[in-house]
Amino acid sequence: MQVVEPNVRKPRFQLKGIIWTAVLLLIVLIVVINSFATVQYGNVGLYKTFGKLNDNALSPGIHLKIPFVQSIIQVNVQVTKAETDTSASSKDLQPVSTHVAVNYSVDKATVYKLMNNIGGSFDNVIVNPAIQEIVKEVTARYPAEDLIAKRDIVAGEVRDALTKRLAKYDLVVNDINIVNFKFSDAFDQSIEAKQVAQQQALKAENDLKRVQIEAQQKVAQAQADAESLKLKKQEVTPELIQLKQIEVQEQAVEKWDGKLPSVTGGATPFIDLNGLSGSSKAAAGDGGTSADSTAAGDATTDGGESAAKQ
Incomplete structure (x- = not known):
């Protein structure tokens, strides 16, 4: 009786089947993954089939493609900033x-034309050289001082010329800013000296105006004083003078202490008022006899004559 041996090679065939199945699934998975592509927000996609671009622009999102045959390139259509330094002469x-x-930004409607004619490095190929050339052209039209004083006008001319230049390549200029002008040290020193001179001239002009105004004020004040004096002279009348004299006399009477001066003079002879006052008081005390009055009158007359002689 012949014994049949079991087939030991059967598990090997099963292992190969599992491997091939895994490989097939992996290939399918890779194909499926490569059948989709995502266009990011702010970009526009273009199909590239064996190196050839398709003019059908793809919006942001997920798109189908032929695996290993097609690819999707993305072009940024958002506003992009290009900065450059330019050396020129005024x-x-x-x-x-x-x-x-x-x-600047890329026009969505003409992305295919831009990428097909120039490629993805259009910023270095087109934008930067155009900026440098136009800035040199515009700065050569203005003196150095005007470049500082008329910065807005210069920027406007650069923007207009650059917009016209980049429009040929379907690029849109959104805005332009001249960040800085840098001149030689000698020119900076001359500008500073000129500004100092202008400030000094302005100060001198202001001082002159101030002196002129002060002089005008003094003249006006003198004219006002003269006019006032003239009016006062017109107001002086004989009646006013007499009234002032009366006021002065009244003030003198108010200040008088009741004592008469010892002598007085003027158009009349000097008279001894004290002697006259004493004689009058003596006559009043004696009862006013005629003899005494005569004696007093003679004494007064003698005193007056003596005083006159002196």
């Missing part, structure tokens, strides 16, 4: 270094 041959920042 109209008066002053060396000028200009730092410029340009905000």
Whole structure:
């Protein structure tokens, strides 16, 4: 009786089947994964089939593609900033270094044309050289001082020229900013000296105006004083003078202490008022006899004559 041996090679065949199945599933998975592509927000996608671009622009989102045959390239259509430094000469041959920042974007409707004719490095191929050339062209039209004083006008001319230049390549210029003008040290020193001189001239002019105004004020004050004096002279009348004299006499009477002066003079002879006053008092005390009155009168007359002689 012949014994049949079991087939030991059967598990090997099962292992191969499992391996091939896993490989097939892996291939399917890879194919499925490569059948989809995502276009990010702010970008536009273009199919690239064996190196050839398709003019059908893809919006942001998930898109199907042929695995290993097609790929999707993405182009940023958001506003992009390009910064560059440009060295040039002004109209008066002053060396000028200009730092410029340009905000631009790609036109969505013409992405295929841009990528097909120029490629993804259009910023280095088109944008930066155009900025440098136009900035040099515009700065050469202005003297160095005007580049500082008329920065807005210069930026506007650069923007207009750059917009016209980049429009040929379907690029849109959104804005341009001249960040800085840098001149030579000698020119900076001359500008500073000029500003100092202008400030000093302005101060001198202001001082002159102030002196002129003060002089005008003094003249006006003198004229006002003269006019006032003239009016006062017109108001002086004989009646006013007499009234003032009366006021002065009244003030003198108010200040008088009741004592008569010892002598008085003027148009009349000097008279001894004390002697006259004493004689009058003596006559009143004796009862006013005629003899005494005569004696007093003679004494007064003698005193007056004596005083007159003196």
